[in-house]
Amino acid sequence: MIDSPAPRTLVIDTATAACSVALIEAGVVIAATHREVGRGHAEQLLPMIAALPDGGRAGHILVDVGPGSFTGLRVGIAAARGLALGWDAGVSGYSSLALIAAAAFAAGRDGEIAAMLEGGHGEVFVQSFAPGPVALDALASRKPEAAIAALAGRWPVGNGLRWLQQVAPECDGQPALPDAADAVLLPPALTALPPRPLYGRAPDAKLPGGITP
Numbered sequence: 001m002i003d004s005p006a007p008r009t010l011v012i013d014t015a016t017a018a019c020s021v022a023l024i025e026a027g028v029v030i031a032a033t034h035r036e037v038g039r040g041h042a043e044q045l046l047p048m049i050a051a052l053p054d055g056g057r058a059g060h061i062l063v064d065v066g067p068g069s070f071t072g073l074r075v076g077i078a079a080a081r082g083l084a085l086g087w088d089a090g091v092s093g094y095s096s097l098a099l100i101a102a103a104a105f106a107a108g109r110d111g112e113i114a115a116m117l118e119g120g121h122g123e124v125f126v127q128s129f130a131p132g133p134v135a136l137d138a139l140a141s142r143k144p145e146a147a148i149a150a151l152a153g154r155w156p157v158g159n160g161l162r163w164l165q166q167v168a169p170e171c172d173g174q175p176a177l178p179d180a181a182d183a184v185l186l187p188p189a190l191t192a193l194p195p196r197p198l199y200g201r202a203p204d205a206k207l208p209g210g211i212t213p
Contacts, residue, residue, distance in 0.1 A: 008058035010049070010083070011180040014041040014076035015068030015096040016117060016159065020180035021048045023056060032181040041075045049079075057087055062183055062191055065093035066198035067125040067139060068117060073197045080195055093193035094186055096178045097139065097158070101129040102185040104157045104174060112136065114151050116160030124160035126150065132187065139198070144168075 011022040019041045022032035031052045037044050049056040063080035066073045077093075084091035097115040104113050113133070116126040119141050126147050128136040142150065144167040147160070156164060156173035164171045183191065 009060045009062050009183075010052070010056050010058035010089075011062045011183040012045070012049070012076045012080050013064040013096070013099070013178050013180040013183075014045060014072040014079075015064040015066055016072065016177050017069075018177040018179065019044045019048065019072075020178070021045070021052060021056065022180040022183060023052045023058065024184050027184060029181045029184055032179075034179045034181065036177065041072050045075060045079055049083075056083075058089060059087075060090045060092070061087075063091065063093050063195055064096050064099065064178055064180075065193050065196060066096055067119065067141075068096050068178075070120075070197075070199065073199070077195055077197060084195075091195045092191060093195045093198075094183060094191050095127075095139075095193065095198060097125065097127045098129065098133055098135070098186060098190045099178045099182055100158050100176050101127075101133040102190075103176065103179065103182040104155075105129075105131050105133060106182070106185050109155060109157070109174075112154045114147075114154040114156045116147060116156055116158040116164075118160050118163060122163060124158075124163050126160065128152075128154055133190070 009024045013020045019037045020034035033048045061080045101115040113129045116124045119125045123141045127139045144163045161173040
């Protein structure tokens with residue numbers, strides 16, 4: 001559970017095709033909105049925050065730092081940093097993979113989970129978790145065949161499952177996208193990442209001179 005001295009936490013999640021926000025107070029979600037928008041997070045996000053109680057104002061802001069969409073991550077993190085500056089609030093991050101793992105465990109999934117989200121170039125971001133959630137390995141970006149080989153009996157959760165099913169249609173699992181409201185399920189140790197993108201692989205975009213943004 002989120003354990004913060006701030007009475008309220010605003011959660012922002014724009015890492016995937018979903019765009020979601022939640023307001024958490026004393027370990028309880030008091031308001032939340034979740035939409036699958038595909039693109040256009042920048043246009044959707046601020047009105048969604050403004051529609052929350054008190055305009056979403058909170059003493060702490062928690063943002064999904066990835067892995068996920070290059071553009072989506074930057075939209076969410078920029079908004080979190082900007083609001084934190086304006087509100088004199090703290091800001092920290094969490095992993096999208098840890099979030100979907102936490103939601104799956106909370107829904108009753110037993111055993112170990114392989115959380116996976118769609119990545120670039122037909123790859124999937126994947127990381128394995130035990131109940132807690134507790135990470136069992138490091139984040140990796142893998143081709144579907146390699147991700148299937150690495151499952152080792154773990155239950156796959158996340159929208160990366162569809163890439164696996166294109167290679168192995170019989171592969172079973174649970175499609176899912178991160179939802180900001182599920183951040184209430186994360187232990188404090190998983191809500192203390194720096195508020196900067198966790199890409200999972202080198203981004204395709206480069207600044208002049210070949211510098212990675």
